[in-house]
Amino acid sequence: MHFCHANAASAKKYKDEIFNRFGGGVLLAIRKEISCYEVFSQNIDNNECVAVQISTQSGTLLICSLYIPPQIKISSRLFDQLLNINNNCLIMGDLNAASTLLGSRKTNSKGIQLQDLLNNTAFSCIDDNITTYERNNYEEKLDWILATRPIIFCINNVNTHMLLDTVSGHKPLTFDLMIMGDDKPPSPRIQFSFKLANWSLYRHILNEKLMQWDVNRKIVSTNDIDEYTTFISESIVAAARSAIPQSSGKVWALIRKYHNKRIKQKITSVLKYEQFEANSDLEKANMFATYFENDIYTSTPGTSALHIHVSEVVKKINKSISTSSINSQSFQAITPKELKLILKQLPYSAPGPDNVHNRCLRNFTKSLIDHLLNLMNASLRLGYVPSSWKTAFIILLLKPGKDRSQVSSYRPISLLS
Template sequence: MARFSDCDILSINETNLKPQQLFSLPGYHIYRNDRQNKQGGGVLLAIRNNIKCFEIFNQTIEDNETLAVQIETFNGFLLIASIYIPPNAKLNCDVFQHLYKINNNCLILGDLNAALCTMGSKKTNAKGYQLQQLLADGFLQCIDNNLMTYARNNYEEKIDWILASQPTLSFIDNVETYPSLGLKEDHRPLTFHLNMSAELKPGSPRLSYNYKTADSKLYRSKLNDLLHKIDINQNITNAHQIETYVKELTESIVSATKTAIPLTNEKIKNFQISRITKNLIESKHRAFRQWKKTNSDANKKEYYNIKQLLNNSLRNDRIAYNGLFNFSLNLSNKNNT
C-alpha cells in the first residue's frame, strides 16, 4: 500500500476482510463492503480524509459486490464506485444502471473478470459479452487500451476495468499498470490521473496552548466529570461502536483542555508555498511513480534528488514567510508608537 500513498483515492477488490475485522489507512477515510458468511471477496474505497465525501451505495446484488461514494467537486458531485464480480457470477447490468441513475456523473472501477477483445483484451469471455452489452447501452464508456491487468503462469489478460460516463471519461489520462504485489491472484495495480479538483474540507486552525499556565486540578476535575458520563461497561463489538467510543473520549479530553489550559496569543500559521515548490511536488510524485514502475537505480536516484530539492525549497519558503511575518510585526509596532 505504501507504493500508492500519493494517491487520493484507492479502490481495492478482494479485500478478504470480515465485518468484525478492523482496517485503517493513515490519512484516509475507509468505506467497505465485506463479503458475508463466505471466504474471499469484498471491496473497499479509501478516500483522502481532506476530501468531502460520503457513502451513497453499499450492496451485493447477485454476487456483484458494490460500493459507491459521492465526492464533492467544483463541478458538482462525482460518484465513484468499486465493483468486484467473481469468476462464476454474471455481470448484472442493473447494478451499473442503478449507479448511473444515482448520479449520471460517475466513475466505476473494478475487477469484473470480463475479457473483451474489442477493448484491449486478448479474447472475449462470457462476461466480456455482458460488458459489451452494457457499453452498447451507451450511458457508460471504458478506457480503450491494451494494458494487461492480470498475469499468471505466462498468461496475461485485461479483466480489470475503468468505466465512466461523459464528460468524466475525458478527464482521465496517464493510465498505467504496475508489477503485481506478489499476491496469489497476480492482479496488476492500475493507476490513472483524474484531472478534476475535489472540494476540500476546510482546515481547522492549529491552536497553541500555554501549558505553563495550565490549571491541572481543574483539568482533572473537568475530565473526570466528563468521563463519568461515558458508559464504560458497554459491549463494544463492531467498528461503529469503537468509533463512537473513541469520539466520546476525544471530545472529553478536548473539552477539559479548553476549560483548564489557556491559549497562547498566536495561532500556529501555515506558510504559503511558492510556485517552484508546487512544481517540485508534482515532479517528485512523477519521479516516484516512474521509479516504482521501472525499479531502476537511475529513476530511484532521480526521485531522491528531487526530494532533496523539494526539502530545500520548502525551507526557503518557510524562511521567506517568517521574514515577511516578522517584518509586518515590526511595521505594526512602529505604527503603534
C-alpha cells in the same frame, strides 16, 4: 484529483462487509481532506459494489468499486441504480470480463455482457490492451475503468504496474482524474499538547493581551457584553497559541485504536427522519438540528411529576424577577474568592466553539479574574447571557442496539463555550 498515490493512515475507507469467503471484496479509500460520503454499499445479483459521492468544483462525482465473481453475470440493475444516483459516474474494479474489442487477448461471456452494457448505457471504458491479471503463463485484461461522459475524458496517465510482492494476481492500476475535489473545511477545534505548555509564558502573554481593554469602559448593553466576551476569549486563545504547542491528535487516536478505549462509530450513509432522507454531511447536520429542535427541545404538555415540579420552580423564579429589581442591583455580586474556587474545580473537558480550554482558565491571572468578574456581574446586572456562551459543539453517540439510520437513535452531548 490523483488516484496514483495512497496513504492508508490519511484516508477514509468504505468497504463491503462480506469477508467470510475467499476472494473478491470491494473497498474505496478517499483522502480525509476530500469532502465525500458513502451513498451505496450493496450486493445486487451477486455484484458487489460500494460507492462514494465526492464534491467537486463542478458538481458531484460518484466513484464506485465493483467486483463481479467469475461465474456471475453483469447486473444491469446495478448500473441503472448507480446512474439514478448520479450521471457523473466512475467505476473501477475486477469484472472478470475479457473482450478482444476492448483490449483483452480473448473474449469470454462476461466480455460480451460488458460490450452490451457499453452499447446500451452512458458508460465508456478505457480500452487499452495492457493486461491486468497474471498467473503462471496466463495474462489477461480483467480489470476495468468505466465512466460516463464527460468523466471519461478527464482520465489521463492510465498505468498498470507490476505485481506487489506476489507471483500471481491482479496488477495495480493508477490514473489521474483531472477534476478538482472540494476540500473539507478545516476543523475549528484547536488541540493543544498541554504537557508541553509553558504556563509562565501563557500568563505573561495573557496579561499583555488583557491590558488592551479600556478599563474605564462601562458595560451598559448586551452588545457590550458580547464584545467583552469575545475579547476575553480571544485573549485566552491567543496566549495559549503562543505558549502551548498544538497537537494533531494522531497519538491519542493510535492509542485508542490499539487499546480499544473508544469504539469507533459511523453514521449510516442515509439518515432518516419521518418521511425525509439525508445523504450529505450538511443534510445530516440539518436533519439532526431539525429533530432536536422539534422533537426534543420543545415545550410539551407536562405529565410527569418531574416536569410539573420544574415548571412550578420556573414560574416562581420568573415571578420573583423583575426588570426593576435587576437594574437596582438586588442580585448578589460574584466575589473573587468564589470565582477562583470555581475555576480551580473545572474538569479537564473538551472546549466549545470558542476554543477556551478549562486548563487555560485554571491557570488564571489576577487580570483575568478581574475581567471575568466584571463580565459576569455585568451579565447578572443586565440579565443577559453572552450569545457565544449559548453555542456548542454537538457530539452524537449511537444508543446501544439502535438503528443507525434513524436520528432518534443518537444521544447528543454538548460542548459549550
